[in-house]
Amino acid sequence: MFEVLTVEETLKIIEGAVKPTKAEQEEIELIHALGRITGEDIISTEIVPHFSRSTMDGFAVRAKDTFGASEGMPAFLEVKGEVLMGRSPSGDISSGETMKISTGGMLPESADGVLMLEHAEELDEKMIAAYRPVAPGENVILQGEDLKEGEIILKKNHYLRPQDLGALAAAGVMKVKVNKVPRVAVISTGDELVSPEEVPLPGQIRDVNSYALATAIQQAGAHPLLYGIVKDEAPVLMEAIERARKEASLILISGGSSVGTRDVTAKVIDELGDPGVLVHGISIRPGKPTIFGMVESTPVFGLSGNPVSALVTFDLFVVPVIIKLRGMNPQDIIYPKTSAKISRNIPSSQGREDYIRVTLETDEKGETWAVPVFGKSGLITTLVEARGMVRIAQNKEGIEKGEEVEVALYS
Amino acid sequence: MFEVLTVEETLKIIEGAVKPTKAEQEEIELIHALGRITGEDIISTEIVPHFSRSTMDGFAVRAKDTFGASEGMPAFLEVKGEVLMGRSPSGDISSGETMKISTGGMLPESADGVLMLEHAEELDEKMIAAYRPVAPGENVILQGEDLKEGEIILKKNHYLRPQDLGALAAAGVMKVKVNKVPRVAVISTGDELVSPEEVPLPGQIRDVNSYALATAIQQAGAHPLLYGIVKDEAPVLMEAIERARKEASLILISGGSSVGTRDVTAKVIDELGDPGVLVHGISIRPGKPTIFGMVESTPVFGLSGNPVSALVTFDLFVVPVIIKLRGMNPQDIIYPKTSAKISRNIPSSQGREDYIRVTLETDEKGETWAVPVFGKSGLITTLVEARGMVRIAQNKEGIEKGEEVEVALYS
Numbered sequence: 001m002f003e004v005l006t007v008e009e010t011l012k013i014i015e016g017a018v019k020p021t022k023a024e025q026e027e028i029e030l031i032h033a034l035g036r037i038t039g040e041d042i043i044s045t046e047i048v049p050h051f052s053r054s055t056m057d058g059f060a061v062r063a064k065d066t067f068g069a070s071e072g073m074p075a076f077l078e079v080k081g082e083v084l085m086g087r088s089p090s091g092d093i094s095s096g097e098t099m100k101i102s103t104g105g106m107l108p109e110s111a112d113g114v115l116m117l118e119h120a121e122e123l124d125e126k127m128i129a130a131y132r133p134v135a136p137g138e139n140v141i142l143q144g145e146d147l148k149e150g151e152i153i154l155k156k157n158h159y160l161r162p163q164d165l166g167a168l169a170a171a172g173v174m175k176v177k178v179n180k181v182p183r184v185a186v187i188s189t190g191d192e193l194v195s196p197e198e199v200p201l202p203g204q205i206r207d208v209n210s211y212a213l214a215t216a217i218q219q220a221g222a223h224p225l226l227y228g229i230v231k232d233e234a235p236v237l238m239e240a241i242e243r244a245r246k247e248a249s250l251i252l253i254s255g256g257s258s259v260g261t262r263d264v265t266a267k268v269i270d271e272l273g274d275p276g277v278l279v280h281g282i283s284i285r286p287g288k289p290t291i292f293g294m295v296e297s298t299p300v301f302g303l304s305g306n307p308v309s310a311l312v313t314f315d316l317f318v319v320p321v322i323i324k325l326r327g328m329n330p331q332d333i334i335y336p337k338t339s340a341k342i343s344r345n346i347p348s349s350q351g352r353e354d355y356i357r358v359t360l361e362t363d364e365k366g367e368t369w370a371v372p373v374f375g376k377s378g379l380i381t382t383l384v385e386a387r388g389m390v391r392i393a394q395n396k397e398g399i400e401k402g403e404e405v406e407v408a409l410y411s
Numbered sequence: 412m413f414e415v416l417t418v419e420e421t422l423k424i425i426e427g428a429v430k431p432t433k434a435e436q437e438e439i440e441l442i443h444a445l446g447r448i449t450g451e452d453i454i455s456t457e458i459v460p461h462f463s464r465s466t467m468d469g470f471a472v473r474a475k476d477t478f479g480a481s482e483g484m485p486a487f488l489e490v491k492g493e494v495l496m497g498r499s500p501s502g503d504i505s506s507g508e509t510m511k512i513s514t515g516g517m518l519p520e521s522a523d524g525v526l527m528l529e530h531a532e533e534l535d536e537k538m539i540a541a542y543r544p545v546a547p548g549e550n551v552i553l554q555g556e557d558l559k560e561g562e563i564i565l566k567k568n569h570y571l572r573p574q575d576l577g578a579l580a581a582a583g584v585m586k587v588k589v590n591k592v593p594r595v596a597v598i599s600t601g602d603e604l605v606s607p608e609e610v611p612l613p614g615q616i617r618d619v620n621s622y623a624l625a626t627a628i629q630q631a632g633a634h635p636l637l638y639g640i641v642k643d644e645a646p647v648l649m650e651a652i653e654r655a656r657k658e659a660s661l662i663l664i665s666g667g668s669s670v671g672t673r674d675v676t677a678k679v680i681d682e683l684g685d686p687g688v689l690v691h692g693i694s695i696r697p698g699k700p701t702i703f704g705m706v707e708s709t710p711v712f713g714l715s716g717n718p719v720s721a722l723v724t725f726d727l728f729v730v731p732v733i734i735k736l737r738g739m740n741p742q743d744i745i746y747p748k749t750s751a752k753i754s755r756n757i758p759s760s761q762g763r764e765d766y767i768r769v770t771l772e773t774d775e776k777g778e779t780w781a782v783p784v785f786g787k788s789g790l791i792t793t794l795v796e797a798r799g800m801v802r803i804a805q806n807k808e809g810i811e812k813g814e815e816v817e818v819a820l821y822s
Contacts, residue, residue, distance in 0.1 A: 030607075034626040051613055055717075055789050057670045085643070085669055086603035088613040102669030104603050104716060106614040146790045154795065161821050162630060163794035166623030166718045169607040170616075170791055192497035192515050196441075196580040202462055202499040203517040205581075212577030215445040219573060232496070258496055258513030259468045305515060306466075307577045334820050336747040378466050379557045380581055383574035384565065409745050410572050 002280035006394060007316065007353050010279050010292065014317060017278060017294050021249065023179035023327040030165050035221060036178040037328050038158040044171045048147035052107040056139040059098040059120055059128060060089075060111035063136040074121070074129035083108070098128060107140060114139035147171055159332040182325035184217045185244035186210055187227040188255035189237055189265065190305055195229060208307045208380060209254040216314050219411070220322045222250075232261050237268045241295065249325050251300045252318065253291075254310055262289055265302040269293040283352045283394065286377045287313040307380045312355050312389065315408075336409040340370040342390065347398040357386035358407060370407050386410065413691035417805060418727065418764050421693050421703065425728060428689060428705050432660065434590035434738040441576050446632060447589040448738050449569040455582040459558035463518040467550040470509040470531055470539060471500075471522035474547040485532070485540035494519070509539060518551060525550035558582055570743040593736035595628045596655035597621055598638045599666035600648055600676065601716055606640060619718045619791060620665040627725050630822070631733045633661075643672050648679045652706065660736050662711045663729065664702075665721055673700055676713040680704040694763045694805065697788045698724040718791045723766050723800065726819075747820040751781040753801065758809040768797035769818060781818050797821065 005013070025039035054060065061077065069075035082100040083089045089108040093099055098115070099108055107114075113134035121129045147153060153167055154160075160176070168176060186209075193207040194200050207229055214224035225248055230240045237253070244251045253265050269291065270276035277293040284290075286309035291302030299321055303310040323330055340360060348354040358370040370390055375382040388407040392399055399405060416424070436450035465471065472488065480486035493511040494500045500519040504510055509526070510519055518525075524545035532540045558564060564578055565571075571587070579587060597620075604618040605611050618640055625635035636659055641651045648664070655662045664676050680702065681687035688704040695701075697720035702713030710732055714721040734741055751771060759765040769781040781801055786793040799820040803810055810816060 030622055031625060034629050049616055050611065053616070053789075055787065084614075085601065085671070086615050102671060104601070104616070104669055141787055141789050145787070146792050153792075162623045162627040163718070163722055163791065163797075163821070165626050166619045166722075167791045167795045169622040170619045170718075172607060172610065172617060174608055190496065190515070196583060197585055199583065200461065203495075204497050205460055205464070205515070206583060208577045208581045211441055211580040212573045214442060215576050216573040218445050258515055260496070260513060307574070307581075311574055311577075334747045334822055336745045376466065376552055376556070378464075378552050380574065380578045381557050381564075384578045386574075410574070411745055 002277070004281040004283050004288070005279055006283050010282050010317060011320070013278050014292060014321060018299050018321050018324055019297065020324055021327070023182070023325065025177050026180055027175050027177050030168055030174055030176060033160050033165060033176050033178060034162065036160050037326050038154050038156055038160065039177040039179045041152050041156050042154045042168065042173060042176065044147040044149060044151050044153050046147070046171050047144040047149055048170050049141060049143060052143045053141050054101045054103055054105045054107060054114045054139060055141055056114050056116050057102050058114045058116045058139065060093065060101045060107050061098050061113055061115050061130070061134055062093065062095060062110055063113040063134045063138070065096055066115060066130045066134045069130045069133050071131050074131050077128050077130060079126055079128060112136045112140070157327050157329050159328055179327040182222045182250065182322065183225050183248040184222045184322065185225045185227055185248035185251045186213050187240050187244060187251065187253045188229045189232055189253060190255040190258070190261050191232045193229045193255050207255055209303070209305065209310050212307050212311055213252055213254055213314060216311060217322070220319050221326055222322045229255065232264060234264055234268050237264060238272060241268060241272060241300065245295060245298050249298065250321055251298060252303055253300065254303045255305045262291065262302060266291055269295060269300050285352055285354050290317065292317065306378045308377050308383050311383065336411055338368065338407050338409060339404055340368040340407050342399050342401060342403050342405050343369045343371045344401050345398065346372060346392065348392040348396060350397050351394060353394050354392040356390045356392065357382050358388055358390050359385055360387045360407065370405055413688070415692040415694050416690055417694050421690050421728060422731070424689050425703060425732060429710050429732050429735055430708065431735055431738070434593070434736070436588050437591055438586050438588050441579055441585055441587060444571050444576060444587050444589060445573065447571050449565050449567055449571065450588040450590050452563050452567050453565045453579065453584060453587065455558040455560060455562050455564050457558070457582050458555040458560055459581050460552060460554060463554045464552050465512045465514055465516045465518060465525045465550060466552055467525050467527050468513050469525045469527045469550065471504065471512045471518050472509050472524055472526050472541070472545050473504065473506060473521055474524040474545045474549070476507055477526060477541045477543070477545045480541045480544050482542050485542050488539050488541055490537055490539055523547045523551070568738050568740050570739055590738040593633045593661065593733065594636050594659040595633045595661045595663060595733065596636045596638055596659035597624050598651050598655060598662065598664045599640045600643055600664060601666040601669070601672050602643045604640050604666050618666055620714070620716065620721050623718050623722055624663055624665055624725060627722060631730050632737055633733045640666065643675060645675055645679050648675060649683060652679060652683060652711065656706060656709050660709065661732055662709060663714055664711065665714045666716045673702065673713065677702055680706060680711050680713070696763055696765050701728065703728065717789045719788050719794050722794065747822055749779065749818050749820060750815055751779040751818050753810050753812060753814050753816050754780045754782040755812050756809065757783060757803065759803040759807060761808050762805060764805050765803040767801045767803065768793055769799055769801050770796055771798045771818065781816055
């Protein structure tokens with residue numbers, strides 16, 4: 001028989017069992033790459049910018065021509081025309097000369113700084129007074145300052161954000177090699193389940209978890225494959241898992257809530273391949289009957305039929321596996337959270353982690369309170385009301401009204 | 412001439428100018444509805460669950476038959492068979508009787524509670540001893556406890572998360588009316604710009620902002636329409652805006668960094684329709700030259716050509732407009748953030764909000780430090796390195812090394 005494990009023990013077993021996969025890769029257009037994970041180091045084949053540019057509207061100068069300039073003793077410079085946007089300067093400047101330049105304009109070859117417009121006075125069309133000195137490199141982005149040729153723009157396993165795609169566009173990289181999106185199979189089992197399209201008879205309920213889990217899988221950056229409802233019998237479930245192993249890199253078995261269904265699930269995982277079931281029962285509420293195992297290299301979870309329990313354990317145990325299968329740096333993951341005061345006493349048993357659904361309310365003092373959502377753990381409407389979860393650690397006997405808590409927010 | 416406004420003044424002007432639109436709606440399948448916004452109150456036409464169910468494995472009882480039961484003085488109950496999963500019970504129970512039941516099983520009509528398996532002893536096939544009393548309703552979800560007929564499952568303008576889609580599936584709602592995704596036009600302007608596919612000549616640079624903004628728009632839950640690069644001349648830009656107004660509900664003009672381009676942008680917004688330009692210059696770094704205006708009912712932003720500046724001002728000023736256009740409850744938005752200590756002194760001018768790019772590092776004591784990313788504000792590679800932004804409020808002259816700061820995280 002299996003002993004009930006702690007959350008921490010379970011996470012350690014999952015971490016050890018699921019190997020970082022060599023994710024398959026594909027090349028996609030930049031515009032479709034938001035949220036994807038780079039499949040290789042991406043190297044710049046260009047210099048960015050490929051010329052020194054002004055970052056201000058003003059006058060391109062040779063810095064040393066302005067040294068010592070002040071309000072009382074300006075430096076006088078001869079204006080040799082203007083740099084047009086998008087063009088090479090019409091010529092170069094010599095000592096004592098300047099060219100007018102706009103933000104983004106290309107510096108004449110001998111210029112090494114830009115005097116801001118507000119520090120210059122245009123005396124006539126041919127002459128300005130500079131009232132401040134300009135340091136070499138001031139108000140200029142130098143050629144190659146953003147990217148050098150051969151420099152890594154983004155490392156392998158980088159999560160692609162808008163600014164990353166901007167950086168790739170800057171270097172003219174229009175396609176990017178990314179890891180394929182992992183596919184996650186959802187198999188529902190339990191003799192009481194009917195598909196959500198059907199009208200349940202007495203004793204039957206709709207398979208809620210397929211939709212909740214499928215969209216949670218999307219949210220975690222993977223692609224759900226729905227296998228529908230499979231009968232609560234070992235040979236049938238076995239066949240479904242075998243099929244899913246060919247098509248997906250992670251399998252969730254969900255929906256059966258009775259002890260009979262859980263036993264069948266565990267038995268089938270054990271029979272299909274080593275090492276089989278590794279976790280059967282976790283000291284967490286909700287989520288105690290969760291099963292985790294490996295059928296050879298495929299991780300398989302048996303999640304509770306209770307949708308609240310299934311979603312809590314999905315966030316806690318399944319998401320880290322999806323992150324690994326995506327080939328993502330775990331430190332690139334952001335779990336949104338906020339802190340609040342709990343609005344009432346909540347008891348909890350030592351030796352068990354409790355997850356309490358809460359809404360957030362702000363009082364007239366501007367303080368945020370986490371207000372527990374009442375209702376039995378099996379009610380999905382309690383999850384609809386909730387904005388997040390408060391965790392009561394295993395070694396705590398509860399939390400007291402007014403205590404500061406961290407709320408893990410639903411995104 | 413326009414005076415430079417504070418961030419707060421700007422947000423107030425935007426909030427006042429952009430009216431909550433009556434977003435167009437469409438009906439879509441549940442499986443495609445993640446992250447969408449409900450277009451109406453969604454009412455349950457059913458009772459959920461439509462029968463009283465057990466939440467434990469055990470025995471269905473009439474609670475009063477167990478009152479007073481204890482280890483020393485158990486109540487003896489006659490077993491009238493077992494409730495099969497997914498079926499109506501084969502009969503009812505009378506006083507002194509019980510039926511075996513699994514989690515999720517349907518309660519016999521006269522049962523009002525469930526005795527947990529571990530509190531019962533099966534003396535023989537026909538008789539159990541109950542060692543604990545069961546309260547009425549204990550270990551049971553009553554008929555209609557999750558949803559009643561006519562009850563609102565989700566309110567209008569609700570952001571759809573996995574659990575919400577699960578709740579809809581529970582009530583048999585397979586399609587959901589949602590607000591259409593707003594379309595946001597991106598027009599690039601500036602004579603120095605070439606399309607990212609092209610190789611820039613001296614003085615030219617690639618249009619980085621189109622890709623960065625398009626994907627930032629996707630991330631904010633809207634649909635980008637790219638209009639490419641438009642010449643820096645009033646009639647051409649005017650025509651592009653007029654076209655965009657027909658196809659999009661928000662327009663971003665981006666890319667031109669010179670004062671000339673900015674002036675043309677402002678002039679065109681003013682000429683196309685009332686009220687025209689409302690903000691021209693904000694006391695923020697980066698992002699000072701930002702323009703905001705309304706061409707009749709269409710909000711138009713002029714964002715800096717500097718991609719760092721464009722993305723900072725996008726998050727701050729454009730995202731709230733997109734949220735409004737999506738028809739979303741602003742309080743449903745989560746801006747992920749974390750707190751950290753700043754790793755060095757950062758000066759700032761009073762009267763200006765500064766946004767500092769930072770990475771996050773954890774030291775050996777487990778403390779998180781926000782480490783400013785060095786480099787000039789125009790370098791997109793500084794944004795690639797950054798994990799988030801630290802804001803220095805307008806009334807502060809800087810932050811001191813070791814000070815606790817809030818880091819707005821890039822998602």
